[in-house]
Amino acid sequence: MSVGVLDSRNLNGGQKLAVKYFIVAMVLFVAQILFGLLAAVQFLAPGFLFETLDFSVNRMLHINAMIVWMLYGFIGAVYWFLEEESGVEIVGLKLGEIAFWVLTAAVGVVVLVYLFLQIGAGDDTTRWLINEGREYIEAPRWADIGIVAVMLVFFYNVAGTFSKGRWSGVSGVLTLDLVALVGLYLAGMFYTTNVTVDHYWWWWVVHLWVEATWEVLVGCIMAWSLMKLLGARRKIVQTWLYIEVALMFGSGILGLGHHYFWIGTPEYWFPIGGFFSALEPIPLVAMVVHSIYDAGVHKFKSTNHPALGWVIAHTFGNFFGAGVWGFMHTLPQINLYTHGTQWTASHGHLSFFGAYATINIAFFYLAVQQWRGNVWMGANLADNGWKWKWSMVLLNLGVVGMTVALLIAGYEQSFIERAIEGSTWSGYFAAQTHPWFTQAMFWRLIFGIVTAVGLVLLIWDLATIGARETRPALVIERPEEPGIKAAVVETA
């Protein structure tokens, strides 16, 4: 094993495949930020790229790129630990390779169609070949079918590999979650002419994917990462994974109700959505107790400082983005005004970044460490680790800045457009041209640029960290699992 050199001989089959997923994830992360910046400029200068690359196209690409890069990151992370966790080689690695190239080609074609064809006649041909027209899941039907097929291959590889090797609590939860991940996507693949019925099922994909299956998937990735990163014991990690799944499902599934307030569904969704939305932050608050317990009781040792830094950013981002920003406007009495304003965008920016982007970035650092021959990534890095530290500061500062700016814009919209003007057309324009809105959008653009600079630094760091390092990470064996090793370096 050559320390400090990017060498694929340092990786097992699943990890080699995972690296491909991570690279495409980073490309799509760049696309997300790029199209987000263009959309941010168009808020300030609506004529910018008008009829060439309209706001609707930029926004669609911004959000779709985000969803897809996060999925690429999650799939890559699972492939990364699959062989180590199961103790055997992946059963359908070649099939997995084919699925990766099919998915990547499909994503490329869809993006090109979005960019150059953009819209169609609003008939079945458009729905099948150009754009399905439903927010966040605009992919045309052929791509939908492809996504499900690729996810089924992924499921086969995960379930088949664990069945051939060894099962564990992490693998059991992960496999069951993948059933839900594939199954729920199907809910967004049929079309009804009744917009209420259509939205009813659409939210199954949008909410239940994100607030149930993705959360559990991240829980599994976190569980494995904590064993790797801190040498945490499997028994404890798995127990807490079960508790987390119970809390998340207990509150998150019917928390779906807060999306059913204004789409024409029956009124009983008000109390159901209100009740479960009030419960949803409790797992996040409870998490605080466990973090403090662990921080106080255990002497922290970390294999990888940047990864641990991003895991910590994950806990804060998830708590504030999903918990505080979510609950602020979730009850129907206030959501009547805030629904669909920039307030929602504010919540979306912080919670997606906090809950999902951070954990993917943490995993990228774990992957690079192994790819470079399990190189030292503790204290006293060659350049004092300034790149990872500054990229983390800039990315977090940028996203928090955008969140606050969008909150101000959303508050103004809710107040003027909705509460005062009663959601009229004139109220919409009054809110859009108000100085609070335009100034907030200006600052959103500034912090978007800060985020972009942070991303450039992140890519630079991922490409170079550990390159001149000759120290290998110290390897210890966890006594209860001699087969699985955790590389541990002492914190400074």
Next chain:
Amino acid sequence: MIEPVALDDFFVNVFSAATIILAGASYAALLAWGKLTRRPGFLILAYVSYGVLAVSVWLLAETSHFEGFWRIIAGLMLIGYFAAPQAIWRLCTVTHAGEHSEHDRPIINQQQEGEQS
């Protein structure tokens, strides 16, 4: 049926909702730290945080015009945010008991002294 928040109560409503979560987290954090270090001062601060949470729940309930079923939600929030950190603390000590039996009732200062010596 619901009655939306009045225009004058707009800020108080969203601020109190945010404060519920922040005070809930402060209560959870201070409670855990107080139990960990066995310092009653932190436990007192934890219950002060819970008091802030309770006032925030009351403000949210008033400005959101909670009646009937919605008052039950407010009550359940008060119980849930009080009980969840206590229950999670209990789960922490139980799940970690076999790992570090000497840390069943850990004291941070003593640990640090031990490490330094």
